[in-house]
Amino acid sequence: MALRHARGAEEEIKARAQARIEEISALPVYRGRSVPLLTDLYQLTMMYGHFRAGKHRQRVVFDLFYRANPCGNGFVIAAGLEQVVWYLYHLRFGPEEIAYLRSLRQFPEDFLTWLAEFRFTGDLYAVPEGTVVFPNEPILRFEGPLAEVQLVESAVLTFINHQSLIATKARRIVEAARSDPRHPDAPVLEMGLRRAQNMDAAVFGARAAYIAGCAGTSNLLAGQSFGIPVVGTQGHSWIQSFPSEIDAFRAYADAFPDATTLLVDTYDVLRSGIPNAITVAKELEARGYRLRAVRIDSGDLAYLSKRARAMLDAAGLSYVGIIASSDLDERTIRDLILQGAEINAWGVGTHLITSYDCPALGGVFKLAAKEEDGVLQPCIKVSENAAKVTNPGKKKVLRLYVDGQASADLIALDDEPDLNPAEPLELFDPVHTYKRKVIQDYQVEPLLVPVFLGGQLVYELPDIAAIRRRVEESLAKFSSEVRRPINPHIYHVDLSLPLWELKQRLLHQMRPVRPQT
Amino acid sequence: MALRHARGAEEEIKARAQARIEEISALPVYRGRSVPLLTDLYQLTMMYGHFRAGKHRQRVVFDLFYRANPCGNGFVIAAGLEQVVWYLYHLRFGPEEIAYLRSLRQFPEDFLTWLAEFRFTGDLYAVPEGTVVFPNEPILRFEGPLAEVQLVESAVLTFINHQSLIATKARRIVEAARSDPRHPDAPVLEMGLRRAQNMDAAVFGARAAYIAGCAGTSNLLAGQSFGIPVVGTQGHSWIQSFPSEIDAFRAYADAFPDATTLLVDTYDVLRSGIPNAITVAKELEARGYRLRAVRIDSGDLAYLSKRARAMLDAAGLSYVGIIASSDLDERTIRDLILQGAEINAWGVGTHLITSYDCPALGGVFKLAAKEEDGVLQPCIKVSENAAKVTNPGKKKVLRLYVDGQASADLIALDDEPDLNPAEPLELFDPVHTYKRKVIQDYQVEPLLVPVFLGGQLVYELPDIAAIRRRVEESLAKFSSEVRRPINPHIYHVDLSLPLWELKQRLLHQMRPVRPQT
CATH class of the missing domain: 3.20.140.10 (nicotinate phosphoribosyltransferase)
Incomplete structure (x- = not known):
């Protein structure tokens, strides 16, 4: 040797x-x-x-x-x-x-x-x-x-x-996401910065997650340091800062017509968020663009994603993806898949970046x-x-x-x-x-x-x-x-x-x- | 205002x-x-x-x-x-x-x-x-x-x-230590560097632990950065690197006669570690010094600490403290106290520095x-x-x-x-x-x-x-x-x-x- x-x-x-x-x-x-x-x-x-x-x-x-x-x-x-x-x-x-x-x-x-x-x-x-x-x-x-x-x-x-x-924890989550027979390529996106155990945990944690198969991170310092693809669109405060949800959606689509994901759960996913997203998607189509995805960040993700998928499909928007986030880990992801949830990408925060249920590896020397x-x-x-x-x-x-x-x-x-x-x-x-x-x-x-x-x-x-x-x-x-x-x-x-x-x-x-x- | x-x-x-x-x-x-x-x-x-x-x-x-x-x-x-x-x-x-x-x-x-x-x-x-x-x-x-x-x-x-x-987690552990009616002043020492979620988690975690009432940290960078008292003596590898336990104890006591704590669990706490520590304590006494403490890092801490206390006391060494460490948290500390464990200081690692059972606080903005x-x-x-x-x-x-x-x-x-x-x-x-x-x-x-x-x-x-x-x-x-x-x-x-x-x-x-x- x-x-x-x-x-x-x-x-x-x-x-x-x-x-x-x-x-x-x-x-x-x-x-x-x-x-x-x-x-x-x-x-x-x-x-x-x-x-x-x-x-x-x-x-x-x-x-x-x-x-x-x-x-x-x-x-x-x-x-x-x-x-x-x-x-x-x-x-x-x-x-x-x-x-x-x-x-x-x-x-x-x-x-x-x-x-x-x-x-x-x-x-x-x-x-x-x-x-x-x-x-x-x-x-x-x-x-x-x-x-x-x-x-x-x-x-x-x-x-x-x-x-x-x-x-290791990130890989468990990636494997769970890949176990979806309908969406085997659904990426896992690391979004845990705010719950990480300080700066290095966020940045080196994002690196480890990407190594293990996550598709990107929300963390810009990790993106800059390691060349990891960065992802993210808007939070609830964006929606709240406009007089109405549709105004907020339109303003975002105007700013990023070719990279828009709309957060649809600020008021009511099925009665407000998805209908407004469909309206904006049609407006984008008229300008030659395609709405990329909607994001659901709360509520019953199985039920909401299936209903949202049906509404988008019925509107001829089968190309619009659905991103789920909301305290996810490998267990909830596997369970959502078993329930037939229609998820095209998984945003994972706290549970990944802290390895919540097992937050230390006992390596010894x-x-x-x-x-x-x-x-x-x-x-x-x-x-x-x-x-x-x-x-x-x-x-x-x-x-x-x-x-x-x-x-x-x-x-x-x-x-x-x-x-x-x-x-x-x-x-x-x-x-x-x-x-x-x-x-x-x-x-x-x-x-x-x-x-x-x-x-x-x-x-x-x-x-x-x-x-x-x-x-x-x-x-x-x-x-x-x-x-x-x-x-x-x-x-x-x-x-x-x-x-x-x-x-x-x-x-x-x-x-x-x-x-x- | x-x-x-x-x-x-x-x-x-x-x-x-x-x-x-x-x-x-x-x-x-x-x-x-x-x-x-x-x-x-x-x-x-x-x-x-x-x-x-x-x-x-x-x-x-x-x-x-x-x-x-x-x-x-x-x-x-x-x-x-x-x-x-x-x-x-x-x-x-x-x-x-x-x-x-x-x-x-x-x-x-x-x-x-x-x-x-x-x-x-x-x-x-x-x-x-x-x-x-x-x-x-x-x-x-x-x-x-x-x-x-x-x-x-x-x-x-x-x-x-x-x-x-x-x-918050550190305070829970400090409160547990202070609940000992026999040793209400027993300090908690933060020793979690190697299990921390990277560098900042170790250093800012040591800072937070000290704020919350821990008495010191093993982490030198935290000590240097924030003026936290630093603590520590020797690990098992020190003991192993000498031909015998007593050689290792003597070499340490020679190097730090006025600040010696001896790790007594490498071979057998009661049959080897404590008897050897007593020998070295007597040798230190003859030179005008006092052995500070012994540390037990494995085994049944309740049983071993009580037996060790009795052996030290019988040898006229009631001034020698007993430090416990070994996957401790507020639950095990409270339980050891209830069992009458004779512990004068608690070294706490993984569970404190990662807040093991609740590793994220859900602050929002x-x-x-x-x-x-x-x-x-x-x-x-x-x-x-x-x-x-x-x-x-x-x-x-x-x-x-x-x-x-x-x-x-x-x-x-x-x-x-x-x-x-x-x-x-x-x-x-x-x-x-x-x-x-x-x-x-x-x-x-x-x-x-x-x-x-x-x-x-x-x-x-x-x-x-x-x-x-x-x-x-x-x-x-x-x-x-x-x-x-x-x-x-x-x-x-x-x-x-x-x-x-x-x-x-x-x-x-x-x-x-x-x-x-």
């Missing part, structure tokens, strides 16, 4: 990667942000402790992974790596940060002097954004000096936890190996709770495809020899080991790719369109049973035999210091 | 207010942020529509309020005004933002030229941060040109919704009045859902105290004459009008204070310590029945008779345009 390139090719890769991160760093949402102190105090106290004990340069491996899928989903869409790269690339302690740390009176000058010279010099391997991942799989794998890897834990977790959570006498030794974290025992050692993650379909993921030690897909491979459940299956003639995709090597960025961050495509391509290789939103099939994530044996050995060797009580 | 000062005094207020916002704008979390496009596209399309119709300068009044308390609480703690002031003070469209809007091909040049000159020129009255507020009370009241007030809706809602939500023929005319928004009918007109909010206790809030029209507390005042429930009470000899506190007048900042933003005091002082005037976390007493928020009569008149006059079907 080592990167083998001619020296010139390596330099070219670095140059392209660097040009790309400089471009990204100039985006409004990243530019000028001060983040070296976006960390927990205990990372700094531990760094200083290691520094003082002369252990800060000890080489360690840490894995970032999560233990349980959020929202009852069967997988997570990995997202947030761009933010991680941006953070690591710019991570420096300037005079202002050093002065603040000095003011805490916990850190001596020799440590602060060392900190002022701090650069990230480690390796980072990561799963590309937009990849489908599963519990316990390393999504990011850091290797480097203990003090460096320790410092970055908090911010890196924040970025990956947030964007992966929102991408755990020590997997540490250098002793020049050799990386695997580490394990035991726990009373068996699900919390970590997988030891420096690891790789392999996705195994049979006939183009993802069949299982295999977590293996990084230095295990490459698999030979011509030979049968026996996979077994790491807990219930009697559950076995044998595959052959499979394809192997290593999920972790090099991002930083020796502190040098070697990964050219993809653009958002490529990440979005990766989500679709990645998901297309999983069965609908894994993808379904409720009680999904549990996808196999197995351990290689060498990793499983190592884990068992360490578990049984583990002898915590116990006084004789 | 008009501000009456000699001209010199007015200028001095403005100068102080301006100096203060400049100081705040230099903080790391605010500095250099690009936010003019932190809005929904439809705000811009409506602005252009109004501009095109020549209505963009029409004077309007908008109220920001919420309809239902979050998390089953009986009130909300208003927070986020500092962010609103910062946003309005700096709101400009630069060449980059104009270029982006031009690229959308929806806006003609005359509008973009006008937008480049955009400044907020309106009035803002607001409830100071840290004030207890209730459903339907205007927390912010904007008055100004339609296009300006429209634009700011999205960002202002984001700031107020997020910070008020987290302050509604038209209350608009100028017609030079006069402000009250507006009402009707709805099938009676709870969503708005209160019309430009309003004030008065808190009425009897014997120093908050007795009721009164929403009144802004131009109603001042109340005369020497005379009896009859209050009545705005829905069930037979429910009446009469008060006399009461004190009146107007909750809305001027923040911007004619686009000029006239409000000197308080420091965070003053906001924090306001929370305590504000809450101390409410009964424990209003403050309790479950099934709280519904505090009276009544309408003045003139406002109630206006609302009834407008409701009955309301004749939506309805074709004869």
